[in-house]
Amino acid sequence: MADAEISATLTLSGKTIELPVRSGTIGPDVVDIGKLYAQTGSFTYDPGFTSTASCESKITYIDGDEGVLLYRGYPIEQLAEHGDFLETCYLLYYGELPTPSQRKEFDKNITYHTMVHEQMTRFFQGFRRDAHPMAVMVEVVGAMSAFYHDSTDINDPRQREIASHRMIAKLPTIAAMAYKYHIGQPFVYPQNSLSYAANFLRMCFAVPCEEYVVNPILARAMDRIFILHADHEQNASTSTVRLAGSSGANPFACIAAGIACLWGPAHGGANEAALQMLKEIGDPSKVNDFITKVKDKTSHIRLMGFGHRVYKNYDPRAKIMQKTAHEVLAELGIKDDPLLEVAHELEKAALSDPYFIERKLYPNVDFYSGIILRALGFPTSMFTVLFALARTVGWISQWKEMIEDPSQKIGRPRQLYTGSPRRDYLPLSKRGK
Ligand code: ACO
Numbered sequence: 001m002a003d004a005e006i007s008a009t010l011t012l013s014g015k016t017i018e019l020p021v022r023s024g025t026i027g028p029d030v031v032d033i034g035k036l037y038a039q040t041g042s043f044t045y046d047p048g049f050t051s052t053a054s055c056e057s058k059i060t061y062i063d064g065d066e067g068v069l070l071y072r073g074y075p076i077e078q079l080a081e082h083g084d085f086l087e088t089c090y091l092l093y094y095g096e097l098p099t100p101s102q103r104k105e106f107d108k109n110i111t112y113h114t115m116v117h118e119q120m121t122r123f124f125q126g127f128r129r130d131a132h133p134m135a136v137m138v139e140v141v142g143a144m145s146a147f148y149h150d151s152t153d154i155n156d157p158r159q160r161e162i163a164s165h166r167m168i169a170k171l172p173t174i175a176a177m178a179y180k181y182h183i184g185q186p187f188v189y190p191q192n193s194l195s196y197a198a199n200f201l202r203m204c205f206a207v208p209c210e211e212y213v214v215n216p217i218l219a220r221a222m223d224r225i226f227i228l229h230a231d232h233e234q235n236a237s238t239s240t241v242r243l244a245g246s247s248g249a250n251p252f253a254c255i256a257a258g259i260a261c262l263w264g265p266a267h268g269g270a271n272e273a274a275l276q277m278l279k280e281i282g283d284p285s286k287v288n289d290f291i292t293k294v295k296d297k298t299s300h301i302r303l304m305g306f307g308h309r310v311y312k313n314y315d316p317r318a319k320i321m322q323k324t325a326h327e328v329l330a331e332l333g334i335k336d337d338p339l340l341e342v343a344h345e346l347e348k349a350a351l352s353d354p355y356f357i358e359r360k361l362y363p364n365v366d367f368y369s370g371i372i373l374r375a376l377g378f379p380t381s382m383f384t385v386l387f388a389l390a391r392t393v394g395w396i397s398q399w400k401e402m403i404e405d406p407s408q409k410i411g412r413p414r415q416l417y418t419g420s421p422r423r424d425y426l427p428l429s430k431r432g433k
Helices: 036-040 076-084 085-094 100-111 118-125 133-147 157-183 196-205 216-227 236-246 251-262 270-281 284-295 316-331 338-351 354-358 366-376 380-403
Strands: 006-012 015-022 060-063 068-070
Touching: 006 036, 006 085, 006 133, 015 354, 060 216, 060 354, 060 380, 068 076, 068 085, 068 316, 076 085, 076 216, 076 316, 085 100, 085 157, 085 196, 085 216, 085 380, 100 157, 118 157, 133 157, 133 251, 133 380, 157 251, 157 380, 216 316, 216 366, 216 380, 236 338, 251 380, 270 284, 270 338, 270 380, 284 338, 316 354, 316 366, 338 354, 338 366
Parallel strands: none
Antiparallel strands: 006 015, 060 068
């Protein structure tokens, strides 16, 4: 970021101050209000952070009006088309695409850390079988800090790197174990000769009594879904990871916090909710009735998988998802998936309806992802788990960037207090009936 050459003038209670304006490489300028309180005694008010940049970052860029998503400057479409997930992990974490030798070493580092401490397998037995796999993920990932003490010193760059590699490597194993436990099947250990996505599919769907051959087209689709979910700037879960990490908490605890935040239906839980919605609509002929209900504010029904805080245009990830959905269904020989038909009809109806046009509501990444994941064989309860698995590299890259930022300090928002002013305690006998 260049030093401020322009400034904004603010007049408050008769006092005028200059606020520095900073420019990024691309994207909107930001007004630096860091000294506002010291200079005026006032805070800014921005619930939901709709106008607030919480940090400086070099990782991911989104242009919501144009529907652009860049990882370290590379368009998501190019990475999804030509790259793979582990290369994307390297890019997000280290800032550049790897050279062949860097790639080889990185693959080895990740591949050789896929197993989890054997004692961790016992955690799972403590959960009810019907526990939501996201509940299990929050606990087990948080518990990694109890198993990998030797990589929890956040001030040691090598420990930070080892913890990061461990999480990228072990999250698929933990996610697959959460799934296997949920359905009452034995855990399948990782197979390091397979690719990241193929290994994950095998850990989820293989059983000890049968040979399991990974379908390369489905593994490629899985890999692409991971790429599309790998990072997304300062969204709610990433901000949660940064905020948790700003206190100096260890990286495993921070990622567990991110997973907890991702679980919400307005964020990562939307893919589960979107598929549920498609199932409830059930038939393309019922789409118009559903759209009418969505537009009726008293119904409190939202079109799940539509709308985004940042994208006011087609989410570029949704386009790739739509293409991948067709590829997966064709590979599996599913000719007329009724849910895909409902989704197409819903998208068509929404995109030509003034309610959605005026509010700039377009399909987001979750609109089609559920159809693919369901076709791959995942139950809806696993959808957000897969998102968490893929987003781990984004969280960990953002966490690393924050820790390495010399201006980093504990995150501590302020508030507009609207509660009672000071008052004196009344004994119970004097508080009326
Ligand atoms: N269906 C119907 N109306 C919607 C939708 C929707 N999906 N999304 C927004 N709107 C309407 C709101 O009711 C509001 O209308 P109003 O101006 O008449 O009051 C207007 O559009 C603006 O909506 P906000 O809630 O202010 O927009 P915000 O940026 O806060 O919300 C969000 C973004 C949470 C993603 C929202 O669009 C939503 O709930 N979508 C459905 C859930 C979803 O798909 N989430 C996944 C996001 S992507 C991700 O996390 C990976």
